[in-house]
Amino acid sequence: xxxxxxxxxxxxxxxxxxxxxxxxxxxxxxxxxxxxxxxxxxxxxxxxxxxxxxxxxxxxxxxxxxxxxxxxxxxxxxxxxxxxxxxxxxxxxxxxxxxxxxxxxxxxxxxxxxxxxxxxxxxxxxxxxxxxxxxxxxxxxxxxxxxxxxxxxxxxxxxxxxxxxxxxxxxxxxxxxxxxxxxxxxxxxxxxxxxxxxxxxxxxxxxxxxxxxxxxxxxxxxxxxxxxxxxxxxxxxxxxxxxxxxxxxxxxxxxxxxxxxxxxxxxxxxxxxxxxxxxxxxxxxxxxxxxxxxxxxxxxxxxxxxxxxxxxxxxxxxxxxxxxxxxxxxxxxxxxxxxxxxxxxxxxxxxxxxxxxxxxxxxxxxxxxxxxxxxxxxxxxxxxxxxxxxxxxxxxxxxxxxxxxxxxxxxxxxxx
Numbered sequence: 001x002x003x004x005x006x007x008x009x010x011x012x013x014x015x016x017x018x019x020x021x022x023x024x025x026x027x028x029x030x031x032x033x034x035x036x037x038x039x040x041x042x043x044x045x046x047x048x049x050x051x052x053x054x055x056x057x058x059x060x061x062x063x064x065x066x067x068x069x070x071x072x073x074x075x076x077x078x079x080x081x082x083x084x085x086x087x088x089x090x091x092x093x094x095x096x097x098x099x100x101x102x103x104x105x106x107x108x109x110x111x112x113x114x115x116x117x118x119x120x121x122x123x124x125x126x127x128x129x130x131x132x133x134x135x136x137x138x139x140x141x142x143x144x145x146x147x148x149x150x151x152x153x154x155x156x157x158x159x160x161x162x163x164x165x166x167x168x169x170x171x172x173x174x175x176x177x178x179x180x181x182x183x184x185x186x187x188x189x190x191x192x193x194x195x196x197x198x199x200x201x202x203x204x205x206x207x208x209x210x211x212x213x214x215x216x217x218x219x220x221x222x223x224x225x226x227x228x229x230x231x232x233x234x235x236x237x238x239x240x241x242x243x244x245x246x247x248x249x250x251x252x253x254x255x256x257x258x259x260x261x262x263x264x265x266x267x268x269x270x271x272x273x274x275x276x277x278x279x280x281x282x283x284x285x286x287x288x289x290x291x292x293x294x295x296x297x298x299x300x301x302x303x304x305x306x307x308x309x310x311x312x313x314x315x316x317x318x319x320x321x322x323x324x325x326x327x328x329x330x331x332x333x334x335x336x337x338x339x340x341x342x343x344x345x346x347x348x349x350x351x352x353x354x355x356x357x358x359x360x361x362x363x364x365x366x367x368x369x370x371x372x373x374x375x376x377x378x379x380x381x382x383x384x385x386x387x388x389x390x391x392x393x394x395x396x397x398x399x400x401x402x403x404x405x406x407x408x409x410x411x412x413x414x415x416x
Contacts, residue, residue: 001327001394001401003262003294004269005030005340013040018055018323018398019047019080021181024299025396030340033057033328042312051084053302053321054314059353061312062329065303065322067358069098072303072322074360080302080399081180081194083321093243099359104231106363109244112225115366121159125371128155129378137382137412141389144264145406148257149175155371156252161208161221170204173197174253182396184404198246205245209238222248251364255297256371258395258402259354263291263376265406266342268386273344278380287344288372293352294342296327299401301356327401329353384413 001024008031016032023029036043036057043055056065065072074096077087090096094105111117132151136142153167162170172185176197180190187193209227218224226241226248236244267274277287300323305316316322330352331339355362362368390407 001025001299002028002030003266003401004342005034007031008034011035013043016043016045018043018045018325021396021398024398024401025394029327030331033325033331037328037332042314042316044314049084053080053083053323054316055323055325056312057325057328057332058312059329059332059335062324062326062353063357064311065324066301066353066356066360069102069359071306071309073306074098074102074303076304078301078303078360080300080323081190083302089243092237092240093247094240094363095247095360101231102359105229105236105240105244106359108229108231109222109226109248110363112222113363113367115370118367118370121367122370122374124158125155126374126378129371129374133378133382136408137410139409139411141407141409143405144408145257145261145392145403148260149253151260151375152253152256152371156367159222159367160248160252161219161223166204170201170249171253173201173204174250177201177250178254178400179395179397179402182404201246201249202242205249206238206242208245209241248364251362252367254400255354256368258297258400259291259295259368259372260375261403261406262295262297262401263287263372264379264386264408265388265392265403266291266294268388268408270342273342274380274386277344277376281377281380283344284376284380285369285373286346286349287376288369289349289352290342290344290346291372291376292354293330293336293346293349295401296330296352296354297401298354298356299327299397299399300325301360326353326356382413384411386410 006028011032013035041056041058041061046052056062075090075098077090078096087096094102132154149171150167153171157164157167176185176193179185180193187196208223212218212224212227223245226236226245229236277283302321302323305318305320305322307318309316333339335351355365387409389409392403393405395402395404
């Protein structure tokens with residue numbers, strides 16, 4: 001979807017279809033979200049097949065939906081592709097489990113992903129980023145969005161314990177999960193794509209666990225760590241290990257590439273911002289936060305109301321599905337003045353909710369922030385200029401906001 005919105009236009013909110021994939025592939029949802037925040041902060045839509053959902057678009061309402069599991073449960077599914085059919089992994093998969101069980105499991109896994117825990121990985125990540133950037137800086141056309149899909153695997157594959165021979169396949173499978181309608185990743189219909197990718201990812205983790213147990217070998221990786229995790233007084237079940245490993249693979253591979261390509265596109269379109277960041281590297285951490293706000297790669301998450309809930313000037317009925325639009329919350333002018341301006345000096349950019357909010361705040365956020373900081377440090381240090389070399393193409397997904405193609409031409413920076 002377009003990250004720089006077009007001009008404000010008249011919008012009939014009764015006719016809006018927030019599940020229209022064309023809106024995100026070739027359209028512009030930001031003017032719609034602007035209108036919804038102003039006139040319909042709680043929006044109700046019924047799909048042609050009878051499924052219905054409510055949407056919240058204001059920052060404070062999005063935080064409330066994502067932050068209060070007593071009002072809004074994760075245990076029926078958390079992504080729009082599950083609308084109308086409860087997630088079979090709910091209550092077992094970490095992302096689809098509420099506290100207190102969620103807290104027990106998250107604490108045990110998250111101890112390996114704190115900012116302090118990932119700090120020693122900086123040199124290894126930097127080496128990987130430098131290798132990734134080398135072919136992009138020779139002056140030839142380079143499709144950043146397409147190549148960036150592999151960046152998380154290049155960076156975190158060794159940390160997760162995934163051999164290089166498996167990286168490309170796992171990246172493809174995770175993309176199929178999050179964008180099953182995009183022609184780049186679709187195999188058959190949407191349902192078939194989801195079923196195949198889910199099965200293959202869970203099977204990959206399951207088989208890996210079996211081999212590790214049979215050999216008795218461990219490498220200290222995060223996936224191996226799952227086999228030793230205890231929640232409460234008991235170890236994780238094999239099903240939990242398989243599903244949580246699947247969730248870690250998804251989290252590692254999905255959003256960072258789109259944050260990279262969307263932020264680079266913003267810098268290309270605003271060369272004064274590129275120059276400002278290059279002149280003052282201390283701005284790079286804030287550039288990362290503004291890039292996260294701007295791209296909001298995880299565009300939304302879904303919850304279900306436990307009971308009737310008053311929110312946004314209306315009522316979500318008990319068991320009603322509610323979609324919290326992160327992409328809208330991060331453009332709420334009440335929190336981010338002049339929200340459709342990309343400004344790397346924005347003083348409150350870190351309040352963005354691109355990583356979610358509340359109990360399910362992204363467990364890998366410290367690693368993602370570290371990777372993004374290193375990427376832009378190296379890009380700005382090594383790149384003298386960067387331009388578009390073709391038309392960007394957008395991911396066909398209402399869950400992940402991203403690019404499938406961003407052709408660029410970059411020139412290596414020459415120092416006197």
